[in-house]
Amino acid sequence: MIRYKIADVVFDAKTIYKFSEKLCENYRYNGEEQPEFTVIITPEDINQEKVLASDFPDAYLESLALFRKLCHYTLENAQGIIFHSSAIMVDGEAYLFTAPSGTGKSTHTRLWREMLGERAVMINDDKPIIRYIDGEFYVYGTPWNGKHRLDTNARAKIKAICKIYQAKENVIEKINPAEMLVTLLGQTIRPSEEDKMDKLLDLLGKMLEKVELYKLGCNISREAAELSFNTMSKGDRQ
Numbered sequence: 001m002i003r004y005k006i007a008d009v010v011f012d013a014k015t016i017y018k019f020s021e022k023l024c025e026n027y028r029y030n031g032e033e034q035p036e037f038t039v040i041i042t043p044e045d046i047n048q049e050k051v052l053a054s055d056f057p058d059a060y061l062e063s064l065a066l067f068r069k070l071c072h073y074t075l076e077n078a079q080g081i082i083f084h085s086s087a088i089m090v091d092g093e094a095y096l097f098t099a100p101s102g103t104g105k106s107t108h109t110r111l112w113r114e115m116l117g118e119r120a121v122m123i124n125d126d127k128p129i130i131r132y133i134d135g136e137f138y139v140y141g142t143p144w145n146g147k148h149r150l151d152t153n154a155r156a157k158i159k160a161i162c163k164i165y166q167a168k169e170n171v172i173e174k175i176n177p178a179e180m181l182v183t184l185l186g187q188t189i190r191p192s193e194e195d196k197m198d199k200l201l202d203l204l205g206k207m208l209e210k211v212e213l214y215k216l217g218c219n220i221s222r223e224a225a226e227l228s229f230n231t232m233s234k235g236d237r238q
Contacts, residue, residue, distance in 0.1 A: 001038070005029035006070060007129040007140040008155070009078055013039040013066060016046075019059035020066055024143045026153050036077070039069050067127065067144050071189050075196060080131040081203055084187040085161075086146075087123040087139045088112055094123060094139045094156035095232055097216075098187050099164040104220045106148060108164060111225035125150035130158065130207070137207050160212040160232040167217030170224040172231050175215045177208035184208075 001012045004027045012035045015021060020041075041062050049061040049068075067082075074080030085098040086105040090112070097105040106125055113120045126146030128139045137158045145151035162172075163183050184204050191197050212235050218224035 003029045003035060005031070005033070006142055007074060007078070007080055007131055009036055009070070009074060009080075011035045011037050011039060011070070011073070013041070015041045015062055015066065016043070017059035017062050020063045023063050024066075026151075027143055037073055039066060041065055045069075063144070067142070068189070071129070072191070072196075074129060074131065075189075075191065075199055075203075078131060079133070079199075079203060080129050081188050081200060082127055083130050083139075083184070084127060086125050087128040087141075087156075089121045089123050089152075089154070089156040090116055090119050090229070090233065092156060093159040093233075095159060095229075096128070096139060096161045097164055098161065098183060103164050103166060104218070105164050106146065106150075107220050108216075108218065108225060108228070111220075111222055112229060115222065115225050115229065121152055121154070122150040123152055123154060123156060131155075132203055132206060135210075137210055158207075158211050159235065160214060161207075162214040162216050162228060162232065164216050164218060166219070168219060170216075170218050170221070170227050172214055172216045172228055175213050177205075177213065179215075180208060180213045 001014045003012050006027050010033045045065040046058050046061045049064045071082045085096040086109045087096045088109045099105045124141045124145050125148050127144040130139050138155045139158050140155045141151040141153050216228050
C-alpha cells in the first residue's frame with residue numbers, strides 16, 4: 001500500500017502493476033495527515049475500463065481506474081471535479097484552456113510558456129482536478145498529465161477558463177455561463193447517479209459565477225497567445 005496526496009486529498013492505494021506507482025511517484029506522501037480513503041484496484045476495475053478503451057494495455061487501464069476512483073471521491077467528499085483542459089499558472093493565477101483533442105490547447109499553453117518564461121508554470125496539460133475551497137476555485141496538478149507529460153504538484157486559484165476553436169484570425173471575447181456550461185459538461189466525468197450529478201451541477205454552477213469565461217478563436221500563433229494573455233490577465237480591469 002502506497003500513500004499519495006493529490007489535490008490535497010490523502011489516500012492509500014494498492015495497485016497490481018508498477019506503472020501506476022511510477023506514474024504517481026511525484027505525488028507520494030510521507031507527512032502526518034491520515035488517509036481519507038483507500039483504493040484497492042482489482043482485475044474487475046481494469047475490465048470496466050477496458051469496456052471504454054479496449055486498445056490499451058492493462059497497466060495503463062489500471063491507472064485510469066485509479067484516477068476514476070479519485071475523481072468519484074473528490075466529487076462526493078471534497079467538492080472536486082476533473083476538467084479536461086490545459087491548465088497554466090502565471091504570477092500565481094491559473095488559466096484553463098479547453099477544447100476537443102487536436103484543437104491546439106497544448107500548443108497554446110506552450111506558446112504562453114515561451115512568451116512568459118519563468119512566470120508561467122504548467123499545472124497540468126490534460127486532466128487537472130478543480131476544487132471549491134472557502135468560496136474560491138483552485139486547480140491542482142495530477143499525474144494524469146497528457147502525452148507531453150506536463151504537470152506540477154501544486155495548486156493555483158483559477159482566474160479564467162477559455163474554450164478554444166480554430167480560426168483564421170485571432171479573436172477573444174467573454175461568453176455567458178450557459179454557453180460555457182455545455183463545454184464544461186463535455187469535458188468532465190458525468191456520474192450516472194442522480195445525487196452525484198446534482199453535486200456536479202451545483203459545483204459547475206458556482207464556478208460559472210465565480211470564474212471569468214472566454215472563448216478564443218485562434219490560428220495557433222504567438223500573436224494568439226499575446227492576445228489571450230493580455231485580455232485574460234486584465235480580466236474585469238480592462
